[in-house]
Amino acid sequence: MATTTTPTTTKTEKYVGQRLRRREDPRFITGTATYVEDIKLPGAYYAGMVRSPHGAAKIRSIDVSKALARPGVIAVYTGQDTKNVGGVICGADLPGLRKPHHYILAVDRVYFPGHPVAVVVATDKYIAADAADDIEVDYEVTQAVTHPEKALAPGAPAVHPEWPDNTAFVFHQVGGDPDKAFAEAEVIVKQRITSQRLVANPMETRGVVADWRAADRTLHIHTSTQIPHLARTLLSIMLGLEENRVHLVAPMVGGGFGCKLNVYAEEAIVAFVSMKLNKPVKWIETRRENFMTTIQGRGHVDYYELAAKKDGTVTGIKLKLIQDLGAYHQLLTPAIPTLSVLMMPGLYNVRNIKAEVVGVFTNCVPTDAYRGAGRPEATHGIERMMDILAAELKMDPAELRRKNFVGKDQFPFATATGLNYDSGDYAATLDKAMQISDYAGLRKQQVEARKQGRLMGIGLSTYGEICAMGPSPATPAGGWESATVRIEPSGKVTVLTGISPHGQGEETTFAQIAADELGVHVDDITVIHGDTAIVQYGIGTFGSRGTAVGGTAVYIALQDLKDKITRWGAMFLNSEDVHFAGGVVTDNKTGQTVALGTIAAAAYRAMKLPPGMDPGLMATKFFEPSNFTYPFGAHIVVSEIDPATGQIEIRRYVAVDDIGNILNPLIVDGQLHGGVAQGLGQALWENAVYDDNGQLITGEFMDYAMPKASTMPWIESAHTCTPSPVNPLGVKGVGEAGTIGSTPAMVNSVVDALSHLGVRHIDMPLTPEKIWKLVSTHAGSQAA
Amino acid sequence: MTRSITVTINGITQTHEVEPRLLLIHFLRETLSLTGSHVGCETSICGTCTVEVNGKAIKSCSMFAVQANGANILTVEGLAEAGGKLHAVQEAFWNEHGLQCGFCTPGMLMITKQIIERNPDPTDTEIREGLDGNLCRCTGYQHIVNAVRSAAKVMRA
Numbered sequence: 035m036a037t038t039t040t041p042t043t044t045k046t047e048k049y050v051g052q053r054l055r056r057r058e059d060p061r062f063i064t065g066t067a068t069y070v071e072d073i074k075l076p077g078a079y080y081a082g083m084v085r086s087p088h089g090a091a092k093i094r095s096i097d098v099s100k101a102l103a104r105p106g107v108i109a110v111y112t113g114q115d116t117k118n119v120g121g122v123i124c125g126a127d128l129p130g131l132r133k134p135h136h137y138i139l140a141v142d143r144v145y146f147p148g149h150p151v152a153v154v155v156a157t158d159k160y161i162a163a164d165a166a167d168d169i170e171v172d173y174e175v176t177q178a179v180t181h182p183e184k185a186l187a188p189g190a191p192a193v194h195p196e197w198p199d200n201t202a203f204v205f206h207q208v209g210g211d212p213d214k215a216f217a218e219a220e221v222i223v224k225q226r227i228t229s230q231r232l233v234a235n236p237m238e239t240r241g242v243v244a245d246w247r248a249a250d251r252t253l254h255i256h257t258s259t260q261i262p263h264l265a266r267t268l269l270s271i272m273l274g275l276e277e278n279r280v281h282l283v284a285p286m287v288g289g290g291f292g293c294k295l296n297v298y299a300e301e302a303i304v305a306f307v308s309m310k311l312n313k314p315v316k317w318i319e320t321r322r323e324n325f326m327t328t329i330q331g332r333g334h335v336d337y338y339e340l341a342a343k344k345d346g347t348v349t350g351i352k353l354k355l356i357q358d359l360g361a362y363h364q365l366l367t368p369a370i371p372t373l374s375v376l377m378m379p380g381l382y383n384v385r386n387i388k389a390e391v392v393g394v395f396t397n398c399v400p401t402d403a404y405r406g407a408g409r410p411e412a413t414h415g416i417e418r419m420m421d422i423l424a425a426e427l428k429m430d431p432a433e434l435r436r437k438n439f440v441g442k443d444q445f446p447f448a449t450a451t452g453l454n455y456d457s458g459d460y461a462a463t464l465d466k467a468m469q470i471s472d473y474a475g476l477r478k479q480q481v482e483a484r485k486q487g488r489l490m491g492i493g494l495s496t497y498g499e500i501c502a503m504g505p506s507p508a509t510p511a512g513g514w515e516s517a518t519v520r521i522e523p524s525g526k527v528t529v530l531t532g533i534s535p536h537g538q539g540e541e542t543t544f545a546q547i548a549a550d551e552l553g554v555h556v557d558d559i560t561v562i563h564g565d566t567a568i569v570q571y572g573i574g575t576f577g578s579r580g581t582a583v584g585g586t587a588v589y590i591a592l593q594d595l596k597d598k599i600t601r602w603g604a605m606f607l608n609s610e611d612v613h614f615a616g617g618v619v620t621d622n623k624t625g626q627t628v629a630l631g632t633i634a635a636a637a638y639r640a641m642k643l644p645p646g647m648d649p650g651l652m653a654t655k656f657f658e659p660s661n662f663t664y665p666f667g668a669h670i671v672v673s674e675i676d677p678a679t680g681q682i683e684i685r686r687y688v689a690v691d692d693i694g695n696i697l698n699p700l701i702v703d704g705q706l707h708g709g710v711a712q713g714l715g716q717a718l719w720e721n722a723v724y725d726d727n728g729q730l731i732t733g734e735f736m737d738y739a740m741p742k743a744s745t746m747p748w749i750e751s752a753h754t755c756t757p758s759p760v761n762p763l764g765v766k767g768v769g770e771a772g773t774i775g776s777t778p779a780m781v782n783s784v785v786d787a788l789s790h791l792g793v794r795h796i797d798m799p800l801t802p803e804k805i806w807k808l809v810s811t812h813a814g815s816q817a818a
Numbered sequence: 819m820t821r822s823i824t825v826t827i828n829g830i831t832q833t834h835e836v837e838p839r840l841l842l843i844h845f846l847r848e849t850l851s852l853t854g855s856h857v858g859c860e861t862s863i864c865g866t867c868t869v870e871v872n873g874k875a876i877k878s879c880s881m882f883a884v885q886a887n888g889a890n891i892l893t894v895e896g897l898a899e900a901g902g903k904l905h906a907v908q909e910a911f912w913n914e915h916g917l918q919c920g921f922c923t924p925g926m927l928m929i930t931k932q933i934i935e936r937n938p939d940p941t942d943t944e945i946r947e948g949l950d951g952n953l954c955r956c957t958g959y960q961h962i963v964n965a966v967r968s969a970a971k972v973m974r975a
Contacts, residue, residue: 055912062920063908063927065854065894072853160839237858237866237921237955288856288921289955321859537918537956700915707958708918735863735953743949743959748942772958 049546049556053700057556058541067286070241070258075314078243079108081304082162083323084152084169086144089178089397089728090191093142093151093171101154101168106161109311110169111303112152113141119306120272122299122362125510126369131203134194134395136362138272138299138306144173145193145361146399147730148326153303155315178397178728182358183335185394193361193395202359202393203368207375209450210386212341215350219341223422228797229334229411231358231722232715233738234404238288239319240328242301244308253309255282257301260290261574262534264511266566268297268365273305284564287536291712292403293328294536295576296365300327325733330722331404333358334371334411340419341386346429346437350386351378353415357393360400366407367400368393369510373408373500376451380416381460381498381666382438387450397728403576405712406770409499410777417495417778421785422794430477431782432468435496436461446759453500455664456766457756458692464496466754467668467690476672484790489675489809490685493783494668497775501767502663502760503577513659515579516572517587519548519595520652523638525631527552529561532572533584538769539701540580544588546697547763551592552599552630553617570654578665578767581697586761587657594653602633602651605644663758663766667691669710669779675787677813680806682718682784684747689775691751694758694766702768707749709772711741716773717780719745721799739799788812823887827852828896836883843867845883846893854894854924858953865952868925869893875932877951894924897931906972907931907965916965918956925952926962934970942967 061067098110122136140151152169156162177191184190185200192198216222238258245254253275259265259282266282273280287294300317308315319328334357341350357371375389406413420438424431440447442459449455468474476492483490504513516532529544545559562568572584596614603619604612606628612619618627633651636642640649672686689706696702719739723732732738757764777798784800785793791812796804820835827850834849841860846852846869855878858866862880869878870892897905907930910916917923926949933940933948940948945966946959954962 056915059912059917059920062917062923063894063904063911064898065852065924067920068853069856069921071847071857074851160837235955237864237919237953238856239858286920289919291955318857321861321864537920539918704915704918704957704961707960708956709958711958712955734861735859736861740953740955741958742953743946743963744943746946746959749958749960 049549050697052698054542054546054698055700056539056542057545058539069238069286069288070243070256071318073243073256073285075243075245078314078316079155079157079311080159080162081307081315081317082154082166083150083300084154084166084171085326086140086147086149086151088144088173088175089147089180091144091173091175093140093144094174095172096152097170098152101165104161104165104168106157107165108155108157110152110154111139111307113137113139116303116306117141119302120274122364123268123271123297124363124365124367126366128203128205128368131368132197134362138302146397147728148323148399150299150303153307155307155311180396180398180724180726180728182356182394182396185396186392193397197395200395202395205372205391207389207451208387209452212350212352212386212388215386216341216352219349220344221342221426222339223419223426224339225419225422225795227336227338227415227418227795229332229336229414230798231333231401232331232404232720233325233722234291234293234328234331235740236289236291236293239321239324240294240298240300241318242304243314243316244305245314246308246312248312252279252281253305255280255305256285257282258287258294259284260287260294260534260536260576262564262566263532263571264574265297265301269301269305272302282566284534290536291405292331292407292576295403295574296329321735322733325738326730327399329364329400329402331401332411333401336411336415338415338419340423342423344427346427346434348382348384348438351384353378353389355389355391357391358396358398358401359393360396360398362400364400364402366510367402370401370403370408374412376453377409377412377500378416378451379449380413381440381496383440385450398724405709406773409770410713410774413495413497413774414778417497418781418795421782425789425794431494432464432473436464454661456661456758456760458664458666459754459756460496460666462754463666463668463690463692466752467670467688470690470750470752471670471672471686471688473670489677489787491673491783491787493671493673493779493781493786495775495779495782496668498664498666499770499774500662501578501665501770502582502659503579504662505659512573514573514656515583515587516570516654516656517584517591518570518652518654519588519591521595521630521634523635525634527554527559529559529588530569531561531563531584531588532569533575533580534564535575535580538575538580538705539698540584543581543697543701544585547585547588548592551589551596553615554630578769582663582761582765582767583657583659585763585765587655589762590657591653591655594655595651598647598651598653599630599633601644601647602637603628606633659760661760663694663760665691665693665766665768665771667771667775669775671779671783673783673787675784675805675809677809680802680809682800682805686750687747688750689772690754691771691775692754692756693768693771694756695764696753697765703751705768706751706772709770710749710776711746713773713776714780715741717777717798718800821884823884825886826890828893838882838884840883841879842881842883842886843878846878852893852895856921856924858921863953865925865929866922868928868952870928875929894927897927907969910965910969910972914961914965914968916957916962922952922954926954930966930969933966934973938970938974940970
């Protein structure tokens with residue numbers, strides 16, 4: 035066996051840490067990426083949904099005859115046809131949780147506007163839309179209830195008649211001795227804080243192509259999802275199919291933000307139709323449908339109380355959290371507010387907490403995970419309360435925070451809510467943000483501005499979050515992640531990851547990890563995801579877990595593989611004293627080398643095997659994280675309000691985030707910017723509003739204000755770095771950080787701008803109308 | 819009751835029978851299988867369907883295919899040169915990480931080309947105003963602004 039010193043491609047320079055442009059981009063910038071709607075199967079039919087126009091109604095009858103008579107219509111199915119299909123599955127559980135059966139098509143009642151009552155199948159999408167309009171549903175409209183506090187009031191209409199109190203669950207958590215803390219408090223501040231319903235609004239709506247191949251008894255599904263393997267498992271249960279006869283692909287997915295971390299009725303409906311008709315069937319959600327029927331985020335009414343000493347030490351937090359669940363539990367609906375409870379103390383060393391969560395049914399689409407999922411609400415709550423306490427004590431809000439931070443020498447830090455914060459230096463991010471923004475200078479400017487009658491605000495948030503979800507016992511499904519790394523006979527490398535990226539860029543970052551570990555060129559690596567027939571079982575992309583959990587799985591599979599490569603090299607070099615680096619195995623004594631390409635070819639040719647080794651060169655690993663990770667940061671927003679219009683100008687946005695090690699700064703910047711945009715969206719513009727009759731009145735982009743290029747500020751981004759000890763990459767996660775940090779910083783800035791007028795709190799979104807009214811009513815009542 | 823239309827798409831002239839109510843975006847996507855342009859809202863707000871008709875960026879969900887009879891249409895698929903060399907706006911979006919999920923990107927590229935053709939040296943404010951008819955949910959727009967600025971620089975050179 036010959037040794038060689040001419041490897042195929044080797045690389046000594048490190049890729050991890052570089053601002054590498056993304057390797058997945060060419061398909062997107064040339065318009066050749068394949069999303070669900072781009073998939074055309076021969077002979078495919080189109081499905082259109084008939085949906086309830088009412089929030090609550092009984093279905094008296096459905097007349098489908100006109101639709102069936104329309105040329106091009108193949109079939110119509112109603113809830114009577116699908117009632118034996120399994121209901122939509124909720125994966126979360128809580129003690130005493132009431133779980134309504136969630137039929138995929140409504141059977142005798144509708145529970146929220148947009149509730150599907152029938153599906154029309156036609157030869158093209160225009161005919162399907164026409165035929166959906168032909169269907170006459172006779173409804174007996176009943177009173178809807180769309181606000182969670184109204185739903186809890188005595189005598190409120192019952193969303194589910196079997197549970198007249200509209201209460202799905204009540205969950206309590208206590209840490210320390212909160213009653214004592216409040217009894218001994220020198221200061222107590224209280225505030226009702228809402229976190230309005232939001233629409234995730236990925237630019238690509240949901241969509242499904244289902245193809246039942248009767249001869250093979252296999253179901254092939256393309257669906258726009260963040261969780262292809264979990265979706266396959268759940269759909270196979272709903273449809274009564276063996277899981278290994280369901281092949282599910284998440285092709286390119288045009289954004290998710292949590293709303294595609296779910297399995298929806300329509301996925302089962304389209305599959306059901308395909309199985310009935312033995313034909314491929316396609317359904318693409320319209321934007322209007324997306325507003326009405328894809329899960330929404332947030333939906334909190336929170337009652338906060340903070341107990342403190344006069345010096346600013348926070349001694350206790352009480353929270354009553356009223357969660358608007360909507361009409362049903364989707365995959366994780368009831369679990370989301372429990373994340374808020376875990377996050378209650380934020381970055382502060384508060385030993386005594388008490389939380390009561392009331393999950394409330396309303397005649398609205400279910401809430402579930404939307405970017406941050408429970409943590410933005412909690413962070414907004416504690417960060418608003420810290421400002422309210424600072425105002426009460428006449429302390430600077432930065433000083434109050436600094437006084438209460440968990441100290442950098444206190445890690446790992448056990449919180450009163452049962453978490454174990456991994457690492458951090460919270461004062462360092464605050465210091466850096468204050469330095470970049472010249473906080474002291476800004477406060478001086480503010481004094482000047484007020485003298486001139488201008489409304490200038492400085493707001494900050496020091497946020498923490500729970501990422502890298504997560505240890506399996508602490509998650510509704512498994513929390514691990516999987517990876518296979520395969521060296522092909524040519525020496526080129528294929529990585530199969532169980533996560534399902536849809537914009538997060540792991541085709542690049544995982545290639546960076548693999549290229550560094552193997553010492554090969556990044557272009558020698560291909561990363562594959564999203565196809566259950568190709569990739570080993572995985573959990574998916576959500577909860578800022580892609581790199582911290584999925585990337586770690588890749589990393590440990592690579593370690594396994596490197597061990598195998600080294601043993602092959604030892605055989606080639608006829609030496610036990612060897613090491614693998616830079617794409618070659620080197621004999622430490624002679625300096626002789628053998629390249630990865632040579633080893634790969636020999637491993638598949640298998641003329642001779644190293645002792646105890648099998649042919650082939652691949653490794654599959656499942657990584658079970660021992661803990662969550664806890665990124666943190668400090669965001670500062672400088673705003674100015676036009677008193678004549680209520681318009682808010684964001685003069686500066688400074689974000690200092692500590693997300694542990696950074697694998698690709700370019701991608702990290704993008705994640706943070708996008709997160710900040712969604713957080714500012716909640717603070718300033720976005721609001722899913724239902725009226726009392728159960729109508730969603732912000733059900734299109736016409737009425738629902740999304741962040742636009744001209745409304746977004748320039749984000750000045752910087753970092754501190756506290757590597758996570760939870761995984762060998764030292765990463766913490768970045769997908770949700772911006773969303774969590776930005777909302778309270780923005781609101782705190784606007785409240786600060788109006789604080790001298792006596793304004794103490796404003797509920798989101800901070801629309802110009804709301805601000806103008808506040809300025810108008812408070813003008814002349816200057817406290818300062 | 820179909821009508822015959824002749825259009826030049828990405829340099830190729832072709833004739834098709836279409837229903838009068840067929841939207842231009844559906845004509846491109848369904849009839850011609852040019853799936854690069856996307857449908858994000860069908861209410862002319864999101865801009866994912868932006869293409870160029872007779873040199874002007876338009877939202878192809880707000881136009882019927884029959885209205886494009888005789889028109890010269892450019893879609894994202896026609897941006898790169900025949901040999902595969904990327905257009906400056908494509909290269910800039912790639913270099914500046916001006917995309918994440920990629921769904922808005924074809925529309926963003928078409929509007930970027932128009933912003934720069936109308937104003938070869940736009941300020942950041944002008945860039946942001948020019949992008950306002952196109953929504954992106956992933957990027958927060960900052961890298962898109964960088965991409966437009968950088969493409970403009972290349973196109974001026």
